[in-house]
Amino acid sequence: MSPLLAQFIAESRDQLEMTSAGLLAIENNPEDLDKLNEIFRAVHTIKGSSGLFEIRPVTILVHAAEDLLDTLRSQELRLDRRMIDLLLDAFDQVNQWLDVLERTETLPDEFETTARTLSAPLRAFLGNRPSEEAAPAIAAPTFADLDWLGQLLEDDRAILYARLAGTGARLTLFRYTPDAQCFFSGEDPFHLVRQAPGLELLAIGPTEPWPPLTEMDAYQCLLCFEGVASGPFAELATLFRYVPDQIILLETPPEVLIVPTGRHDADADYTGFVAEARSLVDQEDWDGLRGIVDALLEHSEPEAWIASALRWLRRLLDQSAADMTLRPLLEAMHTQQGPDWLAILRASAEEAGGPTAAEFHASTAPRALTVVEHKAFQHIIAEQSRILEMPVAPEAWTGRLLSICAVIGNSLRYAGHDQLLEELEELRETARETRDSGLLRGLLAQLAEAEEDDRAENTPAAATAQKTKPTEEPAGGEKQAIKTLKIDQHKVDRLMDLIGELVVAKNSLPYLAQRAERVYGNRDLAREIKEQYGVINRIAQDLQSAIMQVRMMPVGHVFQRFPRLVRDLSKKLDKKIQLIVTGEETEADKNIIEGLADPLIHILRNSIDHGIEPPEERLLLGKPEDGSIRVKAYQDNDSVAIEITDDGRGIDVAAVRDKAARRGLVSAEQAETMSDHDAIQLIFAPGLSTTEQVSDISGRGVGMDVVRTSIEKVGGTVTLHSQPGKGTDLRLTLPLSMAVTHVMAVELDNKPLGVPMDLVVETVRLPPSAIYSIKHREAFMLRDQLVPLARLRRLLNMSEPVASDAALAILVVRVHGENVGIVVDDFREGMEVILKPMEGVLGSLRQYAGTALLGDGSVMLVINLKELI
Amino acid sequence: MPVEMMKNVACFKGVCTVEEAEPLLQWLQDQQRAKVKLKECTHLHTAILQVLMAAKVMVTLPPDDPDLARWLMPALKNRR
Numbered sequence: 001m002s003p004l005l006a007q008f009i010a011e012s013r014d015q016l017e018m019t020s021a022g023l024l025a026i027e028n029n030p031e032d033l034d035k036l037n038e039i040f041r042a043v044h045t046i047k048g049s050s051g052l053f054e055i056r057p058v059t060i061l062v063h064a065a066e067d068l069l070d071t072l073r074s075q076e077l078r079l080d081r082r083m084i085d086l087l088l089d090a091f092d093q094v095n096q097w098l099d100v101l102e103r104t105e106t107l108p109d110e111f112e113t114t115a116r117t118l119s120a121p122l123r124a125f126l127g128n129r130p131s132e133e134a135a136p137a138i139a140a141p142t143f144a145d146l147d148w149l150g151q152l153l154e155d156d157r158a159i160l161y162a163r164l165a166g167t168g169a170r171l172t173l174f175r176y177t178p179d180a181q182c183f184f185s186g187e188d189p190f191h192l193v194r195q196a197p198g199l200e201l202l203a204i205g206p207t208e209p210w211p212p213l214t215e216m217d218a219y220q221c222l223l224c225f226e227g228v229a230s231g232p233f234a235e236l237a238t239l240f241r242y243v244p245d246q247i248i249l250l251e252t253p254p255e256v257l258i259v260p261t262g263r264h265d266a267d268a269d270y271t272g273f274v275a276e277a278r279s280l281v282d283q284e285d286w287d288g289l290r291g292i293v294d295a296l297l298e299h300s301e302p303e304a305w306i307a308s309a310l311r312w313l314r315r316l317l318d319q320s321a322a323d324m325t326l327r328p329l330l331e332a333m334h335t336q337q338g339p340d341w342l343a344i345l346r347a348s349a350e351e352a353g354g355p356t357a358a359e360f361h362a363s364t365a366p367r368a369l370t371v372v373e374h375k376a377f378q379h380i381i382a383e384q385s386r387i388l389e390m391p392v393a394p395e396a397w398t399g400r401l402l403s404i405c406a407v408i409g410n411s412l413r414y415a416g417h418d419q420l421l422e423e424l425e426e427l428r429e430t431a432r433e434t435r436d437s438g439l440l441r442g443l444l445a446q447l448a449e450a451e452e453d454d455r456a457e458n459t460p461a462a463a464t465a466q467k468t469k470p471t472e473e474p475a476g477g478e479k480q481a482i483k484t485l486k487i488d489q490h491k492v493d494r495l496m497d498l499i500g501e502l503v504v505a506k507n508s509l510p511y512l513a514q515r516a517e518r519v520y521g522n523r524d525l526a527r528e529i530k531e532q533y534g535v536i537n538r539i540a541q542d543l544q545s546a547i548m549q550v551r552m553m554p555v556g557h558v559f560q561r562f563p564r565l566v567r568d569l570s571k572k573l574d575k576k577i578q579l580i581v582t583g584e585e586t587e588a589d590k591n592i593i594e595g596l597a598d599p600l601i602h603i604l605r606n607s608i609d610h611g612i613e614p615p616e617e618r619l620l621l622g623k624p625e626d627g628s629i630r631v632k633a634y635q636d637n638d639s640v641a642i643e644i645t646d647d648g649r650g651i652d653v654a655a656v657r658d659k660a661a662r663r664g665l666v667s668a669e670q671a672e673t674m675s676d677h678d679a680i681q682l683i684f685a686p687g688l689s690t691t692e693q694v695s696d697i698s699g700r701g702v703g704m705d706v707v708r709t710s711i712e713k714v715g716g717t718v719t720l721h722s723q724p725g726k727g728t729d730l731r732l733t734l735p736l737s738m739a740v741t742h743v744m745a746v747e748l749d750n751k752p753l754g755v756p757m758d759l760v761v762e763t764v765r766l767p768p769s770a771i772y773s774i775k776h777r778e779a780f781m782l783r784d785q786l787v788p789l790a791r792l793r794r795l796l797n798m799s800e801p802v803a804s805d806a807a808l809a810i811l812v813v814r815v816h817g818e819n820v821g822i823v824v825d826d827f828r829e830g831m832e833v834i835l836k837p838m839e840g841v842l843g844s845l846r847q848y849a850g851t852a853l854l855g856d857g858s859v860m861l862v863i864n865l866k867e868l869i
Numbered sequence: 870m871p872v873e874m875m876k877n878v879a880c881f882k883g884v885c886t887v888e889e890a891e892p893l894l895q896w897l898q899d900q901q902r903a904k905v906k907l908k909e910c911t912h913l914h915t916a917i918l919q920v921l922m923a924a925k926v927m928v929t930l931p932p933d934d935p936d937l938a939r940w941l942m943p944a945l946k947n948r949r
Contacts, residue, residue, distance in 0.1 A: 221919070223919050
């Protein structure tokens with residue numbers, strides 16, 4: 001799977017979890033706007049990221065949810081329970097799809113139907129609101145003037161013009177100013193420009209004077225590309241679609257190429273010439289005009305501006321251009337300032353009206369807003385004004401002000417109100433200083449009302465086109481360092497393995513010290529090695545505990561699912577239940593936490609289904625109508641304890657006894673004589689469920705034994721107390737971490753074998769005569785108790801040593817709640833090891849819990865006594 | 870390596886990528902009269918282009934690639 005998709009799945013799951021929790025929270029407290037915003041943002045993120053992949057169903061459904069949340073957020077709709085139900089359903093579906101996505105990396109198309117079915121009721125709340133927001137695009141940057149065309153060689157321009165004039169072909173002018181940092185995102189602007197369809201002319205220049213070579217930063221883009229292309233405008237727009245803020249595109253007729261260039265002669269006055277030329281144009285006396293142009297051209301220096309202008313006139317005459325082109329050039333000669341094609345085009349476009357005008361407007365500012373755009377503009381202004389009035393945390397005030405101003409600024413630019421930009425900036429600074437946005441709000445109110453009039457008065461020439469510069473806020477935001485890392489668990493596991501190896505390597509140092517002393521007789525060296533060992537030992541231990549910390553996560557991670565579970569189940573069963581969760585922040589190893597989820601949910605279901613009585617019954621019993629379930633987690637020395645307490649009817653001991661006897665789990669007499677406490681423990685036996693009726697919630701008879709097994713799998717224990725009529729109390733005790741296991745090493749056939757330390761009760765040495773044989777079983781007396789005896793060699797199918805009178809080493813362990821003596825060859829020391837489970841082909845050897853590496857490099861097997869005995 | 874820098878001549882070949890820009894800049898900083906041969910060059914990255922422009926280097930052999938030569942050479946001829 002691509003890392004991007006994997007990340008999307010992981011993140012979306014987190015977001016969905018947060019969303020579900022949030023929805024439950026606002027169900028009880030619909031006024032909590034912060035929470036609603038939080039949910040909206042999470043959903044928005046999922047929708048946005050989903051667009052990166054071919055997963056239309058997710059996008060469709062999440063989008064519907066997002067739209068609904070958005071209206072809730074803006075308080076256009078009031079929240080009701082049905083919405084929460086539908087939203088929860090939708091997110092459940094998305095969660096399922098994520099599972100499918102994780103397995104197959106794609107979503108079948110038929111899911112789209114499901115997505116539409118599920119989103120229809122969500123959309124129904126929205127009424128006839130449009131599903132897509134009609135937000136106008138960010139104002140497109142435009143050219144301030146076209147004088148820059150002059151830097152292109154006159155001859156080149158002339159050739160191009162000659163080719164295109166009169167053909168009706170249009171040119172696209174572009175100015176591409178790449179972002180200074182663009183090289184870092186892998187862009188090559190020059191390459192991009194070379195791709196331009198029908199690239200005709202190109203000028204490459206620095207955006208600022210070249211710095212001295214010694215101070216230059218090669219990876220800071222300083223270039224600006226300006227040019228003319230004859231390819232279709234749409235294709236150019238497509239080419240530059242990824243750099244919309246860095247590109248200016250303008251579609252023009254080829255006449256814009258007519259820009260006289262050269263040295264200006266301040267003293268020269270061509271009024272007479274221009275007047276004469278004009279009259280000749282009026283008379284359409286082209287030959288006459290050609291004559292005076294040639295005459296003046298002969299007397300002008302070729303580099304002079306006027307010569308350039310005359311040459312253009314000559315070319316136009318040669319191509320029998322319309323006077324529409326000649327006149328602006330003559331006008332320019334009069335003022336000695338190059339024809340302002342931008343203004344001329346605009347004016348002619350306005351005169352002409354119709355599609356050409358619209359076309360022109362589409363690519364240059366200022367634009368007359370269409371009715372729809374105008375509505376959107378007013379909506380934006382009103383919206384910003386509303387946001388400005390909403391309460392906000394003091395630390396977020398400035399940020400909000402800046403973003404609002406950025407939005408308004410962009411809208412103003414789009415609408416062509418560039419003259420207001422300065423005022424806006426002033427008001428923004430004032431507001432920042434005084435922390436009072438009153439004046440700004442005034443401007444907004446004015447804008448919202450007066451927009452209509454402005455629109456009428458707005459003349460195109462009033463505004464100067466500007467490039468939109470991206471606002472600075474996002475850049476500032478990115479600089480904040482990310483302080484949380486998401487790391488693949490395998491990497492942490494690898495680190496853990498390495499530390500394990502370090503511990504092993506470290507443990508070989510004492511052996512080395514011994515050798516130095518015994519073999520080489522060097523005590524000083526031995527001492528020094530031991531000192532070094534002490535240092536390395538300390539570091540290794542710190543390292544180990546540090547990596548444990550990395551793997552720790554709060555149990556709240558599992559608890560998050562509870563509110564939803566309780567809500568859904570209690571609704572289904574018509575019970576009223578309050579869930580009280582405490583100690584979510586208690587931490588434990590990730591594997592343990594994850595192993596905890598299913599058992600806990602099972603326990604909770606049992607409590608809701610069997611424990612808590614229906615409201616009427618509770619009232620009859622004099623209990624509060626609402627049942628309560630408390631989940632409490634806390635750290636208890638080296639372990640984590642989780643208590644689940646309910647105030648329901650408790651476990652029916654008689655029913656358990658009866659059923660256990662009927663199922664043959666215990667004999668009838670045993671069932672009779674057992675204490676209540678012991679009888680209740682029978683619910684952990686496989687195949688026992690006390691309710692007669694099997695519901696779809698719990699009670700399939702696979703319940704509590706699964707809970708016990710999965711808790712024991714992660715090295716924990718379960719204890720249960722129940723009082724009839726008062727409730728049940730379950731306590732799970734779990735180790736903080738599974739990484740380090742305490743084992744007691746014993747010797748068997750000269751090899752060490754590990755026994756989990758938590759099972760070991762004591763060690764005794766007894767003469768063979770102290771062993772009783774009862775039939776073919778053996779036992780011995782230990783402090784007036786008969787303890788059954790097993791021989792490890794026999795359990796492991798190894799040959800027995802020759803019988804001798806030497807004392808037997810007996811390890812007394814507690815397995816399945818009973819003491820058992822185990823005969824081993826000898827005892828060794830207790831040690832801490834990193835237990836690696838048996839893998840692959842050896843995985844099926846259940847007699848062994850795993851292997852551990854020892855300090856001298858040898859491997860020790862750790863036996864699984866629960867399986868062996 | 871597409872850009873081969875010798876005593877005072879740098880030879881460009883094929884597509885010259887962004888990684889070449891920094892070594893080239895350093896080379897140019899030490900050269901009083903640097904010359905470049907672009908004959909076999911088919912494209913050079915914008916970063917290289919701007920370094921060449923800033924250094925106002927002399928191009929002794931323009932690219933054979935007509936397209937590249939057309940857009941590149943005017944930029945490398947110091948207009949001002």
